[in-house]
Amino acid sequence: MTRDVNDAWVECACGARHWGRQGAAGLALADEGALVLQHRSARSHHGGTWGLPGGAVQHGESSLAAALREAQEETSLPPSAARPHATIVLDHGTWRYTTVLAHASVPRPRVRPVDWESDDVAWVAQEEIAERELLPAFADAWPTIRRLLQARPLLVVDAANVVGSVPDGWWRDRAGAATRLLASIRSASRGGFPAAWFALEGAVLAWPRIVVVLEGAARGACEPATDDTAPTHRPAFRTPQVLRAERDGDTAVADLLGGLPPLEREHAALVTADRGLRARTAGTRHLGPGTFRSALRTLEG
């Protein structure tokens, strides 16, 4: 296990002691109605209870990276076995705990206890979780985690409208402009988007399924490479999907949104400023290209 100056107790404003000077993070990895839980060893804080693998965030590390590193140290799970879904943050001001929710990228990846902190780690059926003796903080968070794991956030991007929102000469090379937008979305999406865009109540960040709709000459854009051959130390990020409209882009977007299953429709967001398309997709959350572009810049930077 790696040691760091942040592996230390914090006397918190709430009156309790918490682990991790820069806060802590844990991983809630789900697959087929089960979750990976850690049976905490008697020597650890709240020994004997079941909770999520996790630990102190280290210097310069994101909460996502910390949760995946700790999960690997405690359960041998490679980061590539997790597809990030959303984060929940418990913020005490002086200390914060981030739960990273993720879905398994392969069926039930194997887990086993690998350090002194765990007596056991196992896939536990979600119906059985509430019956176990749980770490109190995890027991509090579990209903929210369970609800959020069901949600299917979706981001649909009207590429023509986003590309057209800045007069940078895109009309000279529509396919090139769309290729740049796709690359930018792919790279920014790894950092996660604001969960509020998708009405994911209780979450801070979300990693949605992304569909970028291209029309006309922009349909010649190059698709971002898939992450199929990504190294095992990196999470399994979703590659944005590209939908090349057969007719006009607006019809493709409206058809896509109209055909979604309820769990996805409820958490869909469409990026467009086009009034006609907004009217055709009433009932869906809409984001302006300015908001979207500024989020891309922040996330890429």
Ligand SMILES: [Zn+2]
């Ligand atoms: Zn506290």
